[in-house]
Amino acid sequence: MKNDMHDWKKAYAPAAQQEFEEHQGPVLFYNETVIDHFTNPRNVGEMADADGYALIGDPSCGDQMKLWIKVEQGILVDIKFKSFGCPGAIATSSMATVLAKGKSISEAKKLTDDDVIRALGGIPENKAHCSLMGVGALHAAIRDYEQRHANVSPESDSEHAP
Ligand code: FES
Numbered sequence: 001m002k003n004d005m006h007d008w009k010k011a012y013a014p015a016a017q018q019e020f021e022e023h024q025g026p027v028l029f030y031n032e033t034v035i036d037h038f039t040n041p042r043n044v045g046e047m048a049d050a051d052g053y054a055l056i057g058d059p060s061c062g063d064q065m066k067l068w069i070k071v072e073q074g075i076l077v078d079i080k081f082k083s084f085g086c087p088g089a090i091a092t093s094s095m096a097t098v099l100a101k102g103k104s105i106s107e108a109k110k111l112t113d114d115d116v117i118r119a120l121g122g123i124p125e126n127k128a129h130c131s132l133m134g135v136g137a138l139h140a141a142i143r144d145y146e147q148r149h150a151n152v153s154p155e156s157d158s159e160h161a162p
Pocket of ligand 1: 058061062063085086087088089127129130133
């Protein structure tokens with residue numbers, strides 16, 4: 001069995017190497033920045049006293065993400081996320097939180113998945129959809145914050161329930 005595996009690898013490796021060398025198409029591998037954000041994701045966790053919250057999923061792959069935001073005077077002062085997702089989803093979500101943290105609500109609403117991919121230095125083309133998770137959750141949490149805010153009178157503004 002061991003020999004079979006060895007022979008298989010020996011037979012397959014040159015063809016794979018040739019294909020790699022000749023390949024002129026889109027990026028196929030995670031770069032160092034993406035790997036860094038996947039292995040050491042920023043702003044991971046939960047938030048008990050959040051001002052906005054979102055749970056979203058990608059039906060095409062079954063990945064899910066939860067994201068919480070804390071808002072003070074229109075600024076995203078804190079963001080936390082938890083993801084049940086692929087490396088691309090985790091890395092792009094991490095970068096989305098880094099880009100959004102400290103920004104105003106209106107600036108954060110303009111953040112796109114292209115901004116996230118650019119900040120990461122690119123991600124494999126077939127993983128581009130993963131970047132929608134972080135940005136989508138961020139925007140959904142902002143919508144949740146805005147809905148809560150719209151329904152709260154100025155007198156009870158500090159009483160946001162998470
Ligand atoms: S494969 Fe599902 S988000 Fe990446």
